[in-house]
Amino acid sequence: MNYAFQLNSLLLLATLGLPLTMAAQTAPTPSRATVSGTAVDGGAKAEPLPFATVLLRHAEAADTSLVASGQTALDGTFALPQVPAGAYRLRVLALGYQSLAQAVRVVPGQTSVVVGLLKLRAGSQQLGEVQVTGQQAVVQQELGKTIINVEKDLSSVGGTAVNVLENVPAVAVDATGTVSLRGSSNLTILIDGKPAGTSNGGPGPRLDQIPASQIAQIEVMTNPSAKYDASGAGVINIITKKNKKEGWNGQAALVVGTREKYSPSLNLSRHHGKATWNMGYDGNDQLYRTRSNSQQTALLPDGSSLLTGQNGTGLQHNRSHSLNLGLDYTLPKDQTLSVSVQPHWEHQTETDNQLLTQQTAGSPTVTTQQGQELADIKVKVLESSASYRRTWEAHKDRELTANAGAVIIDANLPVSQLLTGGTAPAGFQQQQQVKAQIYFGQVDYTLPSTDGKGKLEAGLKNQVLRNTGSTAMLVPISLDPNAEFVRDDKRSFDYSFVQVMPAAYATYSQQLAHGWSAQGGLRTEATFLNGGLADGRASVNRQYVSLFPSATVAKELAKEPGQSRLQFSYARRLNRPDFMQQLPLQLYQDPRNYRQGNPGLLPEFSHNVELGHQLNLKNGASITSTVFARFTQNAIQRIRTIDTLATRTANVGVVTQETFLNLGSTTNLGLEMTWAQPLTKWWRVSASGSLYRSQIATNAGDAANRSALAGTARLANSFTPHKGLDVQLTGTVRSTVLTAQGRQLPTGGLDLALRQRLFGERAALTLRVSDLLNTQVRRTELTTPELQTSLYNKYETRVAWLGFTWFIGATKAKAGNIDSAPSGGGGFGG
Numbered sequence: 001m002n003y004a005f006q007l008n009s010l011l012l013l014a015t016l017g018l019p020l021t022m023a024a025q026t027a028p029t030p031s032r033a034t035v036s037g038t039a040v041d042g043g044a045k046a047e048p049l050p051f052a053t054v055l056l057r058h059a060e061a062a063d064t065s066l067v068a069s070g071q072t073a074l075d076g077t078f079a080l081p082q083v084p085a086g087a088y089r090l091r092v093l094a095l096g097y098q099s100l101a102q103a104v105r106v107v108p109g110q111t112s113v114v115v116g117l118l119k120l121r122a123g124s125q126q127l128g129e130v131q132v133t134g135q136q137a138v139v140q141q142e143l144g145k146t147i148i149n150v151e152k153d154l155s156s157v158g159g160t161a162v163n164v165l166e167n168v169p170a171v172a173v174d175a176t177g178t179v180s181l182r183g184s185s186n187l188t189i190l191i192d193g194k195p196a197g198t199s200n201g202g203p204g205p206r207l208d209q210i211p212a213s214q215i216a217q218i219e220v221m222t223n224p225s226a227k228y229d230a231s232g233a234g235v236i237n238i239i240t241k242k243n244k245k246e247g248w249n250g251q252a253a254l255v256v257g258t259r260e261k262y263s264p265s266l267n268l269s270r271h272h273g274k275a276t277w278n279m280g281y282d283g284n285d286q287l288y289r290t291r292s293n294s295q296q297t298a299l300l301p302d303g304s305s306l307l308t309g310q311n312g313t314g315l316q317h318n319r320s321h322s323l324n325l326g327l328d329y330t331l332p333k334d335q336t337l338s339v340s341v342q343p344h345w346e347h348q349t350e351t352d353n354q355l356l357t358q359q360t361a362g363s364p365t366v367t368t369q370q371g372q373e374l375a376d377i378k379v380k381v382l383e384s385s386a387s388y389r390r391t392w393e394a395h396k397d398r399e400l401t402a403n404a405g406a407v408i409i410d411a412n413l414p415v416s417q418l419l420t421g422g423t424a425p426a427g428f429q430q431q432q433q434v435k436a437q438i439y440f441g442q443v444d445y446t447l448p449s450t451d452g453k454g455k456l457e458a459g460l461k462n463q464v465l466r467n468t469g470s471t472a473m474l475v476p477i478s479l480d481p482n483a484e485f486v487r488d489d490k491r492s493f494d495y496s497f498v499q500v501m502p503a504a505y506a507t508y509s510q511q512l513a514h515g516w517s518a519q520g521g522l523r524t525e526a527t528f529l530n531g532g533l534a535d536g537r538a539s540v541n542r543q544y545v546s547l548f549p550s551a552t553v554a555k556e557l558a559k560e561p562g563q564s565r566l567q568f569s570y571a572r573r574l575n576r577p578d579f580m581q582q583l584p585l586q587l588y589q590d591p592r593n594y595r596q597g598n599p600g601l602l603p604e605f606s607h608n609v610e611l612g613h614q615l616n617l618k619n620g621a622s623i624t625s626t627v628f629a630r631f632t633q634n635a636i637q638r639i640r641t642i643d644t645l646a647t648r649t650a651n652v653g654v655v656t657q658e659t660f661l662n663l664g665s666t667t668n669l670g671l672e673m674t675w676a677q678p679l680t681k682w683w684r685v686s687a688s689g690s691l692y693r694s695q696i697a698t699n700a701g702d703a704a705n706r707s708a709l710a711g712t713a714r715l716a717n718s719f720t721p722h723k724g725l726d727v728q729l730t731g732t733v734r735s736t737v738l739t740a741q742g743r744q745l746p747t748g749g750l751d752l753a754l755r756q757r758l759f760g761e762r763a764a765l766t767l768r769v770s771d772l773l774n775t776q777v778r779r780t781e782l783t784t785p786e787l788q789t790s791l792y793n794k795y796e797t798r799v800a801w802l803g804f805t806w807f808i809g810a811t812k813a814k815a816g817n818i819d820s821a822p823s824g825g826g827g828f829g830g
Contacts, residue, residue, distance in 0.1 A: 032111075033085075036078065037090075038117050039118045040076055041120065042121040048072070048074070053809065055069050067084075071809070086105075086106055097121060187235070190236070218237070222234040223550065226506070226522055230572070231573070247271070249809035257799045263285075264283050265280070279326075281321070285319050286317075288795065291313055291792075292310070292793050296787065296788065298786065299785070309357040313352070315351050317348065318347075320345065320347070322344045322345075324341075325342075354373070357369075370419070372418045375413070381408070383407045388401065398447055400443075402442065404440065435469045436465065440464075442462075453510060454508065455508070457506070457508075458504075462500070465497075465498070470496065471494050494534040495531065498529075499579065515555055516554070516555050525548065527603075533585070538584050548571070548574065549570075551571075555567075565614045575604035576603050577601045581601055581636075593655070594655070595657075595658045601636065605634065606632040607630070610626055610629070621676070625671070625673045632665060632668070634665075638740055639663075639740055670690060670692025672689070673688065683719055690712050692709070694737065708736070717730075725756050730750070731750045732748055743780070745779040747779075750772040753766065754768075763804065764804075766805070771797035778795075
């Protein structure tokens, strides 16, 4: 290892990040001085002001750059060492006080400059500013998107992006962390416009690794414009906070949950001159318990019925470490450059012990077996990206942006299945190794019209997914602990594929007369998928190009913009099947269930229309209502059937196969409403609900499509009993939802969170109890002429979290935000 190189790198980082400290160590001269003083309250008692920000800048008009910065101690004192001779302007900033500025001069040869007491006056306009902020709507509607201001609503309590999304209208998150929009889990999730990873299967950083305290806004686009990817039922864009304050800023937190759950985090930024450095770490070390039960009745071809049962208890141990290193740098002539590197490590171990029973109907004989599933999953992800932005001061809103990046994934997923008891023991180990790289690049250009009422946007994008050297290997397990695993070549395979998705778009928006506005666009996307097994047994080769038009028309119904707005939008969308959904190979999930791809699977297209209205009242109330419809062609459904041959020969009971089919067309209609209003100065309430008719295409040729009404509801109450204390109580409920061959039964939960701001809002103590009544459970029923199944899964959702957050620099604990209350679950694939 080249230690000299590492040492030089550390010295370089220290030089860039801590110029004052290095100057003190490397160039002490007698002509440098220490500037010191004390910041106090300007009142009669002159109480010291701790943690105030102190900035020292050059006083010349041609050069006002920052020379030194620091913070006051608990007694209000500060000291800025190694200040060269010259004229400066000293500025002191403290929350709730007017800033104070004072001229300072350091004479050559002087070693100490004492400015004495600096008396700061209380901010006389603070109350007015708070009132103005409080009037901003939690839910705002713009042309083609709905914006949720996370920082304005206590209902956004939560420790990760998953928790925040649970509180967003039209969005649902189930017990496994899968995110769905209007009942569909096929959606595009972005973080600051870049792909995000989810348990839904996307690349990039996982949502349960992003602290909620880093999120500023959520943009939900159920009918996104042509600027965004056409894949999915809609687009969710998570916008993170950007800190441009001088000096060091950020926060450190430690959260502890009941039954061995720990989450430390540290996020720092340093803005100096033209550069802003960002550094962050987020970790998890958490244990979760699970319970499951399934009962199946299968009708076999000989007319007999086979009854099987499966009861299990599990333990899941999730460990992860995520780093975030970034730099934003201002270039000349309205240009900025940003680079970031985000490595992520994840280790998940899982043990699931099961009692399996099977019985032929009418027979008293019950066969019992013990089953055990062991998983030891290790995942490494490295994401790197660079962004460029160019604006024109003389031409407002004209903008050129470009970004490119790569995501490298290396995952090892060995899962062992062992059956003992019964007629003979059996088992196997499935070893999955995934090596993949995602490369993406995009260029966007915005050109406003000369009168500022129109805007043209155009762009190009390409994304390449390369899977190289991945393996799914099946190894029979021997009861002899000294025996070596032997690969079963008939049930093992090595595979690779490449998927290229180029796209181009153009949109134009225009402000029209009498409060009307319109936007129209066209996007084209191509898909080139080619891959298969190394031995040539199976392959997938698919190419198609599609057009995706979009349009939005809006009308302001009141004289004041944004007070009352009516909007209609249309978009064509795509559900693109992935490689594994099309690969015709068996991938076992446990001894009784396996998944097999369908090489004939076609992409699913849908036409989406919606009509929405938003009303903002003077009393602070905000009401939105939306009627929507989705018309789907070649609807992709997940179908489970009995593998008769495996059921007869595998000696494990009923063996089912899960695959994917195109099952005709469906029509889904729905209504969504949200309401948010401050009832008093200390109580704010918000509610949202949806009711929609869900239609599922049936796989039976002689039966009509199935349809049913489904709905969700959420009510949140946010209280501020006294200054510094925030309380939030949220209840959610989801009705029965149809699936391709059955239904998911209702579920719901109640969350309670409290936060006390401490030490002049320099710290916060948070207590959060998720699923207070322990009612969140996943129950599924499957009913076909050959198979009836009842599935019950209970994750450990009731957890009490206690978190402490320390805010660094100018960052403060804001009223109405509850930080560092993490979610449950996690792990690779949910």
